[in-house]
Amino acid sequence: MKTIILYCLSFLIAAPAWSATILSGVVDLTITADLDGIYLDLESAMLTSIDDDFSDSQVNFFFGGDGVFSGDRFLPARIGTGSSDPVRNLPEASVVSSEMFFADPGFGGSMMHVGVGANQFENGMEGYLGFKFDRLDDGNFTFGWMRVTLTNGSSTGTVHEWAYSDTPGEIILVGGSVIPEPASGMMLLLTSCGIAFLRRKR
Numbered sequence: 606m607k608t609i610i611l612y613c614l615s616f617l618i619a620a621p622a623w624s625a626t627i628l629s630g631v632v633d634l635t636i637t638a639d640l641d642g643i644y645l646d647l648e649s650a651m652l653t654s655i656d657d658d659f660s661d662s663q664v665n666f667f668f669g670g671d672g673v674f675s676g677d678r679f680l681p682a683r684i685g686t687g688s689s690d691p692v693r694n695l696p697e698a699s700v701v702s703s704e705m706f707f708a709d710p711g712f713g714g715s716m717m718h719v720g721v722g723a724n725q726f727e728n729g730m731e732g733y734l735g736f737k738f739d740r741l742d743d744g745n746f747t748f749g750w751m752r753v754t755l756t757n758g759s760s761t762g763t764v765h766e767w768a769y770s771d772t773p774g775e776i777i778l779v780g781g782s783v784i785p786e787p788a789s790g791m792m793l794l795l796t797s798c799g800i801a802f803l804r805r806k807r
Contacts, residue, residue, distance in 0.1 A: 626769070627770070642667025648740060682736060686709075691724070719755050750777060
């Protein structure tokens with residue numbers, strides 16, 4: 606029996622991942638302290654020109670990050686479900702999932718997320734925001750995180766890096782990777798154990 610269990614565990618560990626984490630890499634994009642700020646396209650990891658209708662970008666950071674404006678493909682995690690509710694600063698290693706508050710798809714903004722209160726970004730200090738991203742523009746959202754340094758507009762901010770899942774609905778660890786669905790892992794374990802047991806009986 607011990608042999609079967611060890612076989613199952615080794616099979617599970619060696620199994621390929623069912624989904625992937627798409628990483629931007631460290632980009633350190635400067636958020637200017639003016640009203641225009643920067644417009645960011647997550648897929649290409651590049652800035653676009655001013656894009657108020659978000660045809661080429663998904664999110665606009667301005668006033669050093671004190672302001673965040675986004676289209677219907679980028680929905681940041683907020684302290685409530687309103688489209689103008691403040692964006693949340695998430696702890697590293699927390700989980701971005703459907704359990705968080707997101708506004709309905711559409712244009713949204715936030716200018717109340719830099720301060721010293723609970724869930725706020727501290728001025729000039731690194732933090733993480735979570736988001737949902739409709740990467741294929743088909744209404745299916747994947748979860749992601751972004752490491753940022755935001756300011757109250759007195760100086761520039763920085764978008765350091767971000768990551769998101771390539772599979773809609775899969776949760777992701779802030780500062781880390783996608784967490785495989787427990788059901789998928791359990792099914793794989795049960796299947797491999799069944800195969801091992803049948804081979805042992807022959």
